[in-house]
Amino acid sequence: LSPVLREAITSCLEQKEQVILLLNRRGYATFIICRECGHVLRCSACDVTLTYHRRPNLLLCHYCGSRKKPPETCPQCRSHNIRYAGRGTQRLEEELNQVYPGARVVRMDLDTTGRKGSHEKIYQDLCKGKIDILVGTQMVAKGLDLPNVTLVGIVNADVALNLPDFRAAERTYQLLTQAAGRAGRGEKPGMVVVQTFNPGHYSIAALRQNDAEGFYRRELLYRETGKYPPFTGLIRLVFSGTDAKAVMATARGLTGAINEAVKEKIAGGAPGRDGHEEIIGPQPAVITKVQNRYRWHTLLKTADLDFYASFLPQLIAEYQRKNRQKVRVIVDENPYSML
Ligand SMILES: [Zn+2]
Numbered sequence: 001l002s003p004v005l006r007e008a009i010t011s012c013l014e015q016k017e018q019v020i021l022l023l024n025r026r027g028y029a030t031f032i033i034c035r036e037c038g039h040v041l042r043c044s045a046c047d048v049t050l051t052y053h054r055r056p057n058l059l060l061c062h063y064c065g066s067r068k069k070p071p072e073t074c075p076q077c078r079s080h081n082i083r084y085a086g087r088g089t090q091r092l093e094e095e096l097n098q099v100y101p102g103a104r105v106v107r108m109d110l111d112t113t114g115r116k117g118s119h120e121k122i123y124q125d126l127c128k129g130k131i132d133i134l135v136g137t138q139m140v141a142k143g144l145d146l147p148n149v150t151l152v153g154i155v156n157a158d159v160a161l162n163l164p165d166f167r168a169a170e171r172t173y174q175l176l177t178q179a180a181g182r183a184g185r186g187e188k189p190g191m192v193v194v195q196t197f198n199p200g201h202y203s204i205a206a207l208r209q210n211d212a213e214g215f216y217r218r219e220l221l222y223r224e225t226g227k228y229p230p231f232t233g234l235i236r237l238v239f240s241g242t243d244a245k246a247v248m249a250t251a252r253g254l255t256g257a258i259n260e261a262v263k264e265k266i267a268g269g270a271p272g273r274d275g276h277e278e279i280i281g282p283q284p285a286v287i288t289k290v291q292n293r294y295r296w297h298t299l300l301k302t303a304d305l306d307f308y309a310s311f312l313p314q315l316i317a318e319y320q321r322k323n324r325q326k327v328r329v330i331v332d333e334n335p336y337s338m339l
């Protein structure tokens with residue numbers, strides 16, 4: 001925590017007011033790395049790093065839910081010199097208990113709200129003043145109307161901002177404004193502290209200046225120049241299967257077939273399509289493997305989603321019938337996730 005945020009928390013606690021801290025990463029350490037050889041622990045079934053959780057002591061994959069005991073030594077070089085890096089909500093909770101020993105700190109994330117009613121219980125305790133500092137994931141940003149909360153701290157605003165997704169800025173802005181809105185809802189004025197390595201980014205600048213209009217304009221400009229929705233229709237094809245070669249072959253073969261079909265349709269005089277159809281990929285997905293299934297994807301940008309609706313389903317079905325590979329193809333219109 002920065003000195004600014006620490007000081008703000010201290011003065012808030014002195015005034016008997018409440019604090020909400022948002023950190024959108026659960027667990028204790030978000031990646032585990034060997035100091036000797038640099039090996040990073042990953043899920044054996046997914047291409048993602050494992051998160052270390054305390055109580056119980058486990059390494060968890062947040063994608064497939066697999067769990068295992070943390071190793072005593074590095075699986076690659078047998079060194080004992082293993083570093084638990086990256087801070088999650090569990091570690092933040094622990095740090096807060098050390099820095100503010102008198103404060104009642106409560107954590108709200110997927111791990112503490114699993115049981116029915118636990119979410120409500122935390123909210124009630126907060127209302128009754130039984131909690132001084134609430135720390136948690138995006139759950140803490142939602143809908144809490146608490147007049148005695150005068151400080152909201154965004155511990156790491158860059159978590160969502162750095163995702164390779166065209167909606168990263170929008171989601172960041174949305175989460176930050178939502179969280180910031182929790183501060184100062186009563187008569188006492190509120191304060192919001194945002195910790196970021198990108199203070200100049202327009203989503204964060206707009207939050208600081210309370211300039212929703214300005215954010216909207218910048219975001220639209222970015223979407224227009226980058227040809228992203230709402231200025232273009234977007235379809236994401238995700239190819240997945242347990243045989244890496246078959247997945248790659250299907251991704252390439254099918255994307256090639258789509259390319260041909262699009263060219264043919266434009267040459268055949270499909271109205272107004274020329275220059276508007278863009279095919280990006282295929283390439284390995286950002287997360288190249290989930291639950292032992294390898295993943296590739298292709299993006300189709302189009303002036304008109306109906307253009308693809310008219311032939312894509314048949315083309316895919318036909319391709320799969322001919323090639324008989326065990327590869328799943330998912331067609332995602334206006335995809336929610338780009339990972
Ligand atoms: Zn090692």
Ligand SMILES: [Zn+2]
Nearest residue numbers: 043046061064
């Ligand atoms: Zn996994």
